[in-house]
Amino acid sequence: MATAALPQERKNYLNAEHGLRSWLLTTDHKRIAVLYMISITVFFFVGALYALLIRLELLTPAGDLMQADSYNRVFTAHGVVMVFFFLIPVVPAVLGNFLVPIMVGAKDLAFPRINLLSWYLYMIGGLLVIHVVLTGGIDTGWTFYPPFSTQFSNSRVIEAGLAAFIAGFSSIFTGLNFIVTIHRMRAPGLTWTRLPLFIWAQYATSVIMILGTPVVAITLVLVILERALHLGIFDPKLGGDPLLFQHLFWFYSHPAVYIMILPSMGVISELISAFSRKRIFGYKFVALSSIAIAVIGFLVWAHHMFVAGMSVYAALIFSFLTFFVGVPSAIKVFNWTATMYKGSITFETPMLYAFGFLGLFTIGGLTGLFLATLGVDVHVTDTYFVVAHFHYVMVGGVVMGYLGGIHFWWPKITGRMYPEFWGKVAALVGFIGFNLTFFPQFILGYLGMPRRYYQYPPEFQVLNILSTAGATILGVGYLMPLVYLLWSLRYGEVASDNPWNAAGLEWKTTSPPPTFNFDETPVVDFEVYNYEDLKEIPVER
Amino acid sequence: MGSIPIWPQQASNFAPGTDALYLFLVVVSLVMTVLIYTAIIVLASKYRRKPGVHPVQIEGSHVLEITWSVLPMFFFFAFFAWGAWIYFKERTPPQHANEIYVVAKQWMWKIQHPEGVREINELHVPLGANVKLIMTSQDVIHSFFIPAFRIKQDVLPGRYTIMWFRATEPGTYHLFCAEYCGTLHSGMIGSIIVQHPAEYQTWLNGGSSNAPLAQTGEKLFAELGCVSCHRADATGRGPILNGVFGKQVALEDGRTVLADENYIRESILDPGAKVVVGYKPVMPTFQGLITEEQLSALVAYVKTLSPSRPGQPAVAPGTSAPRGKNE
């Protein structure tokens, strides 16, 4: 490996400028990505703290740790923070921000100042939510269903709604920036079929952000207007239909789960390709399946409402359409698996996370079929079965993908390697802890334990204890990377420009990259994932 | 504490079917999971990096892509069709059923039997009889969930939602509110008590001395002055209500609607919304003037005016005499 002195002399985005001001006023997409990484990590651990409180309360059937009202505020805080301030932005805003311009060979995103604005909006929304949580909290659940949220809740719905609204605009601007960048700023020679699958995934995600987020934004505005000014759009007493809220809300919030999972799927494509040293099997199908998920994702929202009092005909339509979204997801899993065939596979930490993703997403996806099936959904909806299902997709899928990506691109982002041994241990601990936490919840759900209960009949206790025990292990699995990644910033091995000997434009620039990403605008005269052109053994620099 | 439970009790006509479909899904998912996990483990160990062995670049395979896109679809269609079939049955109450009115409020379930007995957070039902619940909420959205019956239906303010079941096992089962409804959401629980018909009858007789629901409705119908316009002959200013329930009604604006529970409800609360053809919109609204319980009674009464339609309790033989036009 190179001597530690070398990157110090090289100008890169981290040492180009110094001081807090140079960070808070930066328009460099890489610095903004780092800002996001820090703030999102904080929000993740805030959300995780609430998860811990939930699991502690559920250790016993009685409501002994908290009052009912406190518990309701705790799970709402967990949901709001995790959904709006962690899951939705995490991969696009951190990895996407850092990598999209580099992967398309651009100097920056199309609108760098809007990108910075996105981060500020995210922070304003986030701080507002923290403020709400610290000064009374909100008890509606992250779904804000009226008429509870509009007329009955005595908590701070308006501020929380406003916070989600502001965070929504952060997300809209990120999506807008990505689409324009991918369309307009690709390097010469970089055709659509030469784009990494991560870019395809980010593109599909951005489409959803653009189309879906404004709908939930106006829905939250209407809730706020009803609460503050008596404009009773959802008020049954005025002839309003509370189900209208649910339709508008899920029109965004179902596709929003694809906002969360698609970017992670993009990460997994990169990881599996890099550590199998192979072009992704069925590149075009994987790329188009991202777009298909984005489009079909908008046709299925009302499967959240099969018992909500919806029309039977509409339930039929939505159940039928929901199955179609399973197809592109299945295509991805099969193609990733097939990529390993005749590969040359190694098992570094990012690859372990990719395996974890495959394992957990498979279960998460398959249990989604249960919820699409009308007869079964009636029984399991609003129970812990649903909770388990979406945690398998959201936590098992999104977080595994994010952590895999963070480890993979850590040398590029920071110029340092993470400690491989601890990385592998953490990946393993996380996987085991995760399954122990959430698998029992499938059984709990089928037994009939409803969501959002802080006390429950005693026969559910054993499974709840298992779940809480698992959550402890899972917590360790998440704390470990925090510790050793911070450690590596100072003591980690200095990374070469391409430590994985991986394909992709991001590995052709220095680690960390210079402010404008490339010293010379790259000309792309090679196919994507061109592992046949790369030498087998990493070249020492 | 004890052994880990993995299967809920089966106590309704819907439970076996739902469980069978669930098992089918579990088996298919298990097979898929095992296949994918095996493939990953086998491929990962077989093609782990070895000196001198180079990866083979493969573009993909259209045959494989189409196979693994289309093959799952057959399973998906099977899940869909089977699930839809169960859902249809759940959403189609039988003609003959014990009709029980449920009013939910933060945080209790108020139940009115047609015989006049009222319960809170408890629902007694006879074994083997069809029971239809006509449910509404006074405040926020709740959800009536009986895990042992495998059924659940949200209960909404401002309208009725319907669910039905036939209990198949005597016993006491959990009733949960499954839609988050505020502070004591997890306290909004109760019991479904399934009794043998004879026992049930004894329980009914030992219940309160309230008049049957439809009778209460009839009294209200007179007290509120409904009867002065809605007469049994064509002399009234309002439409004749006899024989209306369950029929298609032609409206002033050319539409027709089915006269179901929600239509009667709406006609009382918002009479101008769907005016029957040939009548003037002169009826005042009763929104805010009567309670949900009174509304239930009125609806129950109007239903008894359509005797050809079996809206009366038709519980298992020997449990209850047919009521209705016995006044």
Added chain:
Amino acid sequence: MSNHDNSEHHVISVGFYSLIGITLLIFTGITYFAATVNLGQANIVVALAIATFKATLVVLFFMHVKYTSEKMTRATIVGALFFLMLLLALSMADFATRSWT
């Protein structure tokens, strides 16, 4: 890929802009008079048709879409309308078919 120099500056004449403006005003009048005629259910259809015609004029000429060689702009508009229709149609699929049994 980066040389998208296809946004030529197309300058529309004052006369043509004014023509469009006057057409829009005239059709506002037509909207009103169409509404005063009893067409039953067709009133709303006529009103929306006129509004859509006016909106199309604004998009094509005031917003220069007619003169742009940029395919993405048109794709974007069509895409947005498609998803808007999806929102309206699929939610109405519920509201319009509530009665059952």
Added chain:
Amino acid sequence: MSDSPAATATHGLELRHHFATEGQQRDSATLGMWLFLVTEIMFFGGMFCAYLLYRTRHFNEFAAGSRSLDTWLGGVNTAVLLVSSWTMAMAVRSAQLGKRKLLCLFLVLTMIFGATFLGVKAVEYHAKFVEHHVPGPYFDFKQEVKAGETPLPINLHTMQMFFSVYFAMTGMHALHMVIGLGLMTYLLIKSARGAYSPKYYTPVEMAGLYWHFVDIVWIYLFPLLYLIDVHK
């Protein structure tokens, strides 16, 4: 950046560092603006969805509510807004041709018309407040019935739904107008200082797109809110 030496020489500040050419920059801005308008379409789309549902469900109340609105003021406002769209289009044209004074003039005119619209809107809102047509505890509504007409069968509770929809939709629209006026002010200051030229007038063009979009929303709102049932 050396692709367009002329640009760097005369308008170096306008070409931001990360774009290769001015064309790329302009195209990016245009695409970005249209994507933003997509979000605006979906934003208003949520309210149109509510409108569609409640109009079909509570047609009588919507008809009665619509008649209580001042069609004359609504029509005038439509005209005012259309004229402001024309002045905005002319402002963009002036920018294209590099006529700075005309640009400023048309921006001022657009602002005047925009402000007129908001003024008329305020008059209408005021009337609604006075008549207790604002949803809430003080809501009241009496139908105006001309001789020989039968009043519509309306429900006073449901009546508030029309006004809820009316205030939500027109309020959001008015908010967009206010933001538009802010943009115009910014453009006016910049163009008075000569910031725009035939080579670089993207901000004017983008603000124009926004302004026209807000106009289009009103083109739909006018018949949908004011002209529901005027023929009876």
